[in-house]
Amino acid sequence: MGSKALQKFLNDNLNDLKSKGLYNEINVLESGNGPIIKVKGKELINLSSNNYLGLANNAKMIEESIKATNKYGVGAGAVRTINGTLKIHEELEKRLAEFKHTEASIAFQSGFNCNAGAIQAVMNKKDAILSDELNHASIIDGCKLSGAKIIRYKHNDMQDLKVKAKEARESGLYEKLMVISDGVFSMDGDVVNLPGLVEAAEEFDLISYIDDAHGSGVMGKGVGTVKHFGLSHKVDFQMGTLSKAMGVVGGYVAGTQDLIDWLKVRARPFLFSTSLTPASCGAIIEALNIMTNSTHLVDKVWENGNYLKKGLKELGFNIGHSETPITPCIIGEEKLAQQFSKRLMEEGVYAKAIVFPTVPMGTGRVRNMPTAAHTKEMLDKALAIYEKVGKELGVIK
Known part of the structure; x- marks a missing residue:
């Protein structure tokens, strides 16, 4: 039978989530994750x-x-520090550093454990971390794992950051201070005020850490948010993923040679988990080739993002204040957001509802992620379905 206490906990909490419209049902794709996907035998325009x-x-x-698989095998066979560092890992890290305009880089198995490992490798209980209140869950977990004091500042509010940095510095309680922020915030699509963050970092001697998971490959002609602002030489940690714009899996930190050397001896996921597969490395290196040789795909994702945004706004949807191709349709009430997403799927558009705790309660939304692979015809069809469902559920007039 197992534990009665566990069963009661699971039953009570699963039923509670379902009653509040907060339970997320996982859909299984029967195709690759392209602009059109197949779910339960039905083809859908993919906006998630x-x-x-x-x-x-x-x-x-x-x-x-x-x-790469034929040459090196399906797995690396060990952690990086024993004998799981293959020539292709070295090549990948060299290419990533060139791409991000830094001295060196380190690759991890995922973006999540990159943040979990890199933050705690440098920060500890004698330190404090100034963290944007809307930072990604992996940043929050990385900060907690470090043992450092976490000081949240108002979202993208550089004045609040400066006030809290000054207090922390003048308190004399901490050896090191770090400021950490997403480059692009994935729920709203807005962008960090990086010049303001760097100014605060210089004034109060803060270690600067930018998580550019949703900015790499999109901002700065593909190089990322730090490059977009021309501040590659001013940011200590440039973190990114290899699973979003690059289309594969993994995470990385780019920075000085000394920083990367330290992470390679202190970042726990690097030390205690088998390295990226050769196949992933081979694919990522080719992605870097594609992105370096042409900005065509980056230009296309912006074109499609702007087109979808304009169409949804003209229909009367609340799309927030996105500055990137990420386009939220903010519905509000959680159950309505779930119902809206379900009706979109029934009509031919896959756009997943995002609700609490991923976003604040009462700001349930359907988040749209147009890609370079979408055609205008696909986006026009999606807009027509949005109009139909929006009017049917009273979200637009």
């Missing part, structure tokens, strides 16, 4: 993927992943 440049399905990347 992080596959910004359409590279998850790129034929040349698939070919390179097969070549």
Whole structure:
């Protein structure tokens, strides 16, 4: 039977989530994660993927992943520090550093454990971390794991950051101070005020850490948010993922050679988990080739994002204050957001509802992620379905 206490906990809490419209049902794709996906035998326009440049399905990347598998095998066979560092890992990290305009880089198995490992490798209980109140869950967990004092500042409010940095510095309680922020905030699509953050970092000697998971491959002609602002030389940690715009899996930190050398001896996921597969490395290197050789895909994702935004806004939807192709449709009440998403799917659009605790209670939304692979015809069809469902549920007039 197992534990009665566990069963009661699970039953009570699952039923509670379902009654409040907060239970997330996982849909299974019967196809690749492209602009059109198949769910339960039905083809849907896909507006929920992080596959910004359409590279998850790129034929040349698939070919390179097969070549790497044939040469090195399906797995690295060990952690990086024993004998799981293959030549292809070294090549990947060299290419990432070149791409991000830094001295060096380190690759992790995922963006989540990159944040979990990198923050705690540098910060400890003698330190404090100034963290934007809307930072990603992986940043929050990384900060907690470090043992450092966490000081939240108002979202993208550089004045509040400065006030709290001054208090922390003048208190004399901390050896080191770090400021950490997403580059692009994935729920609203807004962008960090990086010049303001760097100014605060310089004034109060803060270690600066930018999580550019949703900015790399999209901002700064693809190089990222830090490059967009021309501040590559001013940010200590440039963190990013290899699973969104690059279409594969993994995470990385780019920075000085000394920083990367330290992370390679102190970042726990690097030390205690088998490294990225050769296939992933081969595909990512090819993604970097594609992004370095042309900005065509980056230009296309912005074009599609702007087109979808304009269409939804003209229909009367609340799309918030997004500054990137990420386009939220803020519905409000959680159950209505879930119902809206369900009706979109029934009509032919896959756009997942995002509700509490991912976003604040009462700001349930359907988040749209147009990619470079969408055609205007797909987006026009999606807009027509949005109009139909929006009027039917009273979200628009």
